[in-house]
Amino acid sequence: MAKRVTMADVAKKAGVSTATVSLALSSTSSRIPEVTAEKVRAAAKELGYLPDVTARTLRTGNSQLIGFISDEVTVTRFASAMVRGILDGAERAGYDVIMTETGHDTARFEKAIRVLEARGVDGIIIGMMASRSVRIPKLRRQLPVVIVNGIAEGRHSVLPDEYRAGTVAVNELVSNGHRRIALIGRHPLQRGDSFTVNIPVRLAAIDDAMSEAGLEFVYEVQSEVWEPEVGYDATLEILDNSEGVTAILAANDRLATGVYQALKDRNLKIPADVSVMSFDDEDLARIVRPPLTTMRLPYREMGETAVSELLDLVKGKSIEESPTLLTLPLIRRTSVAKL
Amino acid sequence: MAKRVTMADVAKKAGVSTATVSLALSSTSSRIPEVTAEKVRAAAKELGYLPDVTARTLRTGNSQLIGFISDEVTVTRFASAMVRGILDGAERAGYDVIMTETGHDTARFEKAIRVLEARGVDGIIIGMMASRSVRIPKLRRQLPVVIVNGIAEGRHSVLPDEYRAGTVAVNELVSNGHRRIALIGRHPLQRGDSFTVNIPVRLAAIDDAMSEAGLEFVYEVQSEVWEPEVGYDATLEILDNSEGVTAILAANDRLATGVYQALKDRNLKIPADVSVMSFDDEDLARIVRPPLTTMRLPYREMGETAVSELLDLVKGKSIEESPTLLTLPLIRRTSVAKL
DNA sequence: ATGAAAGCGCTAACAG
DNA sequence: CTGTTAGCGCTTTCAT
Numbered sequence: 120m121a122k123r124v125t126m127a128d129v130a131k132k133a134g135v136s137t138a139t140v141s142l143a144l145s146s147t148s149s150r151i152p153e154v155t156a157e158k159v160r161a162a163a164k165e166l167g168y169l170p171d172v173t174a175r176t177l178r179t180g181n182s183q184l185i186g187f188i189s190d191e192v193t194v195t196r197f198a199s200a201m202v203r204g205i206l207d208g209a210e211r212a213g214y215d216v217i218m219t220e221t222g223h224d225t226a227r228f229e230k231a232i233r234v235l236e237a238r239g240v241d242g243i244i245i246g247m248m249a250s251r252s253v254r255i256p257k258l259r260r261q262l263p264v265v266i267v268n269g270i271a272e273g274r275h276s277v278l279p280d281e282y283r284a285g286t287v288a289v290n291e292l293v294s295n296g297h298r299r300i301a302l303i304g305r306h307p308l309q310r311g312d313s314f315t316v317n318i319p320v321r322l323a324a325i326d327d328a329m330s331e332a333g334l335e336f337v338y339e340v341q342s343e344v345w346e347p348e349v350g351y352d353a354t355l356e357i358l359d360n361s362e363g364v365t366a367i368l369a370a371n372d373r374l375a376t377g378v379y380q381a382l383k384d385r386n387l388k389i390p391a392d393v394s395v396m397s398f399d400d401e402d403l404a405r406i407v408r409p410p411l412t413t414m415r416l417p418y419r420e421m422g423e424t425a426v427s428e429l430l431d432l433v434k435g436k437s438i439e440e441s442p443t444l445l446t447l448p449l450i451r452r453t454s455v456a457k458l
Numbered sequence: 459m460a461k462r463v464t465m466a467d468v469a470k471k472a473g474v475s476t477a478t479v480s481l482a483l484s485s486t487s488s489r490i491p492e493v494t495a496e497k498v499r500a501a502a503k504e505l506g507y508l509p510d511v512t513a514r515t516l517r518t519g520n521s522q523l524i525g526f527i528s529d530e531v532t533v534t535r536f537a538s539a540m541v542r543g544i545l546d547g548a549e550r551a552g553y554d555v556i557m558t559e560t561g562h563d564t565a566r567f568e569k570a571i572r573v574l575e576a577r578g579v580d581g582i583i584i585g586m587m588a589s590r591s592v593r594i595p596k597l598r599r600q601l602p603v604v605i606v607n608g609i610a611e612g613r614h615s616v617l618p619d620e621y622r623a624g625t626v627a628v629n630e631l632v633s634n635g636h637r638r639i640a641l642i643g644r645h646p647l648q649r650g651d652s653f654t655v656n657i658p659v660r661l662a663a664i665d666d667a668m669s670e671a672g673l674e675f676v677y678e679v680q681s682e683v684w685e686p687e688v689g690y691d692a693t694l695e696i697l698d699n700s701e702g703v704t705a706i707l708a709a710n711d712r713l714a715t716g717v718y719q720a721l722k723d724r725n726l727k728i729p730a731d732v733s734v735m736s737f738d739d740e741d742l743a744r745i746v747r748p749p750l751t752t753m754r755l756p757y758r759e760m761g762e763t764a765v766s767e768l769l770d771l772v773k774g775k776s777i778e779e780s781p782t783l784l785t786l787p788l789i790r791r792t793s794v795a796k797l
Numbered sequence: 798a799t800g801a802a803a804g805c806g807c808t809a810a811c812a813g
Numbered sequence: 814c815t816g817t818t819a820g821c822g823c824t825t826t827c828a829t
Contacts, residue, residue, distance in 0.1 A: 123599065125822060136800045141824055152798070167598050172576045173515045174822035177805050182512065184556075192538050192545065196741060199531045199538045206531065206559045215573060217523075217556045220545045234554060237511045259506050260462065347745050373745070380747050383722065402535060403742050406686050406712070408719050464806060475816045480808060491814075513806035516821045 124166045133162035144170070176239060185209055185429060186235035187218045188228070189246040196401045197418045201246055201267060204422020212430055214241070229256040236260050242429045245269070246422075250278070250317040263432030267425045268418075270316055275432070276442035277425045281317045284414045284447035285324025288368065288396055291412070291449060293332045296458030297366040297394060300334065303353040303378065304370025305341040318370075321398065325368070337361045345370055350377025358385060365458060369397040372404045375411055375454075390456035400450050410452035417445045463507045472501035483509070515578060524548055524768060525574030526557045527567070528585040535740045536757045540585055540606060543761020551769055553580070568595040575599050581768045584608070585761075589617070589656040602771035606764045607757075609655050614771070615781035616764045620656045623753045623786040624663025627707065627735060630751070630788060632671045635797030636705040636733060639673065642692040642717065643709025644680040657709075660737065664707070676700045684709055689716025697724060704797060708736040711743045714750055714793075729795035739789050749791035756784045 130137045135155065143151045143159035151159075162168075176182040187205055192198045202218075209216045217238060219231040235243055236259055243262055247253065247269030255264065255271050266276045292300055302325070306318050329335060338361040340353040350369055354377065357364060369375040375397040379389065387393055389409055397404075400415035424443055431438060469476045474494065482490045482498035490498075501507075515521040526544055531537045541557075548555045556577060558570040574582055575598055582601055586592065586608030594603065594610050605615045631639055641664070645657050668674060677700040679692040689708055693716065696703060708714040714736040718728065726732055728748055736743075739754035763782055770777060 123822090127822080137823080138800060138802095138825075139798090142799090145824085155798085169572060169576050169598050171516075171578065171822050173512055173521065173578045174805090175824075176512045177510075177516050177807090177821090178823045178825085180805075192542050196535060196538075199535075199541075202538075202541070202557075203531050203559065206557065210558070215556055215558070215577065217554055218541075218545065219549070219554070220542065233508060237508050238554065239510065239512045259508055347747075376745055403745065406715055406742065408686075462806090466806080476807080477809080477817080478815060481815090484808090494815085510806050513821090514808075516805090516823090517807045517809085519821075 123171070124168045126168070126170070128166055129159065129163045129168050132166060133159045135159060180239075181241055182239045183214050184238065184240045185214050185216050185426070186231075186238070186240040186243045187216050187246065188231045188235070188243065189218070189220055189248065190223055191248050192220050195248045197399075197416060198246075198248055200418035201422040204419040204424075205244060205246075205426055206422075208423040208426030212426065214426075214430070232256050232258065236262065242433045244425050244429055245271070246425075252316055263429055265425045265429045265432070267421050268317075270442065275428060275438050275440070277421050277428065278442045278444055279317060279416055279421065280444035280446050281320040282324040283444075284398065285321045286328045287447075287449050288398065288414050289325055289328035289332065291451075291455060292366050292368065292394065292396060293328075293334065295394070295455055298334060299337045299361075299363050300329075300366045300368055301338040301340075301357045301361065301364045302336045302368050302370075303340050303342070303350055303357075303374050304345055305339050306343060306370070307341065321370070337364055342374075345374050347373050347377035347380070350374035351381045352377070354378045354381035355385075358387075364393060366394040366396065366455070369395065372397050372399040372401050372411060372413055375413070376403060376407060379407055379411075390454050394455040396455050398447070404450070404452070409454050412452045412455045413450050414447040415450050416447055420445050462510070463505045465507070465509070467505055468498065468502045468507050471505060472498045474498060519578075520580050521578045522553050523577065523579045524553050524555050524765070525570075525577070525579040525582045526555050526585065527570045527574070527582065528557070528559055528587065529562050530587050531559050534587045536738075536755060537585075537587055539757035540761040543758040543763075544583060544585075544765055545761075547762040547765030551765065553765075553769070571595050571597065575601065581772045583764050583768055584610070585764075591655055602768055604764045604768045604771070606760050607656075609781065614767060614777050614779070616760050616767065617781045617783055618656060618755055618760065619783035619785050620659040621663040622783070623737065624660045625667045626786075626788050627737065627753055628664055628667035628671065630790075630794065631705050631707060631733065631735060632667075632673065634733070634794055637673060638676045638700075638702050639668075639705045639707055640677040640679075640696045640700065640703045641675045641707050641709075642679050642681070642689055642696075642713050643684055644678050645682060645709070646680065660709070676703055681713075684713050686712055686716035686719070689713035690720045691716070693717045693720035694724075697726075703732060705733040705735065705794070708734065711736050711738040711740050711750060711752055714752070715742060715746060718746055718750075729793050733794040735794050737786070743789070743791070748793050751791045751794045752789050753786040754789050755786055759784050 126137045126140050130140045140159050143156040221227040243264045246267040250268045253271045264274050266274050270276045338357045342349045396412045398414045400413045404411040404413045465476045465479050469479045479498050482495040560566040582603045585606040589607045592610045603613050609615045677696045681688045735751045737753045739752045743750040743752045
């Protein structure tokens with residue numbers, strides 16, 4: 120380990136004490152006169168002095184570090200947006216982030232918590248990739264915690280506003296003149312079920328918006344799994360069992376991909392013959408032809424919001440119990456036709 | 459901040475000194491008799507003692523922390539695989555990771571380095587999302603560094619074995635009886651150019667493998683941008699200007715998506731009429747119909763390898779200059795027909 | 798306006 | 814076999 124330049128070195132070089140160096144460098148409205156401060160800064164710069172954050176942390180008891188625990192970074196294509204939001208938010212606030220992954224394993228989860236506590240993080244963000252309700256292991260220290268895309272007893276959450284999104288989606292179709300609409304992805308879970316907190320809300324909103332418009336789905340296909348193959352089969356089923364469907368609302372983009380495929384196989388043009396709309400706005404929504412109109416899950420913003428709310432908590436501000444809800448913007452592309 | 463349980467507390471409770479506690483808890487082949495050790499462990503457990511890693515780091519000078527600097531986590535769909543590999547590798551070795559993002563901004567890059575140095579990380583991994591050559595700001599401490607998916611003067615790299623991949627890809631086509639092959643994505647950059655280190659190699663390998671097979675491309679379309687639209691236009695161009703093409707080799711999956719689209723629009727079946735093969739294996743390769751045969755970029759493994767090599771460096775082992783090359787496995791799906 | 802000195806929680810010599 | 818003690822590099826109170 121190369122000899123590190125320490126504060127004492129700077130002090131000696133500047134001909135002052137370490138106390139003076141400390142004060143001079145931590146620009147807080149100090150009692151140090153500008154001349155001295157300048158002398159110190161010059162010495163520090165010349166020596167390439169870099170404060171030892173570990174020592175500072177030990178001394179002050181706050182680490183300027185936040186911990187991020189995610190259940191799975193790899194699997195979902197949204198994960199990186201959330202990570203990015205957190206990294207950006209933290210950097211802006213002068214915090215660094217230490218990141219861990221647990222992969223739905225309770226033991227790993229608990230271990231991650233311990234690690235972060237032992238490292239003295241100032242707060243913890245827990246990110247769920249599939250919006251769920253979690254039980255958080257008891258903390259040994261009294262640390263602020265914010266959950267992103269999930270909920271936990273007594274902890275603050277940042278969630279996508281699924282209810283609003285469902286409404287907007289249906290309205291987009293209806294206001295474009297669609298009346299004969301089919302739904303793919305009806306989920307057996309009800310609102311209030313805990314496995315996933317978002318999906319039931321999304322569906323409930325869709326139902327509410329439909330009845331508000333005085334409409335009923337021409338055809339519905341139920342499925343818990345939202346993958347392309349399901350969308351494909353579902354579309355065929357819709358086409359074979361109903362008449363004059365002008366729009367298909369898919370519960371997510373992956374389902375929509377399957378819809379595209381099936382429509383093409385049946386020689387139906389999107390959106391001329393049938394319009395398609397869905398949720399998530401993952402990468403492929405942009406790539407597919409025609410580009411898919413969809414409701415974007417605001418993962419990036421959720422990450423940023425989580426950081427800023429966590430830091431509020433760290434600073435001792437209190438925060439309201441109810442989750443912070445973030446809007447899913449409607450991304451209008453060209454898969455929905457005006458009738 | 460809730461009163462933290464300290465080593466002194468444990469010592470008092472167990473009726474021994476802190477030195478004994480320290481030794482007893484750090485299970486290293488200790489000189490402490492089992493009875494005492496057990497007593498200490500019991501006391502620690504009862505109090506919920508959690509060692510303060512910050513203090514330990516300050517004292518020992520090694521943090522069991524590695525820093526990860528990535529240029530952009532969000533943009534590419536591979537990023538998360540790399541992150542996952544790093545997180546897994548680090549966890550397995552008992553290290554934690556602090557993560558930063560720089561977004562191609564030199565100032566942010568330098569700042570990230572300083573932050574990590576100041577935090578006392580034991581080593582740094584620098585991950586590039588588009589394989590490039592980078593200049594690393596001078597370090598103030600003598601830290602081990604490993605580059606993933608890029609190269610830098612005097613630093614060890616972990617790279618995908620593009621040359622081998624190019625060879626395998628061509629052979630897959632040739633061994634399936636294809637002779638009239640078109641190429642999309644010829645890049646103007648030559649091997650040795652520094653902007654991107656992988657691409658020229660991939661292409662060179664393709665060329666070498668073709669001549670080895672005594673073949674020449676029936677048609678080539680050049681492009682630096684590898685997006686679906688380009689693949690689409692290129693395919694049309696190929697179809698209009700050449701005869702009897704049985705396979706199209708696309709330089710990446712996104713191009714291949716465009717190829718799919720164009721082929722469909724011309725009523726050509728994949729792979730019955732023309733086979734398609736490409737590189738990367740991003741998400742959509744699995745989603746597209748028929749599923750795309752492609753060479754998988756091993757980002758996850760690259761991340762893991764980077765960690766294990768970095769930790770070797772940390773432990774003082776030396777490592778050979780030449781980059782570690784990781785194989786891109788051939789993912790055989792159904793877009794290539796046997797003739 | 799500045800310096801001396803204590804101490805954050807831990808580990809590792811060194812004594813005993 | 815175990816305890817005492819001296820720091821790691823910093824911040825901060827208290828003197829001066």
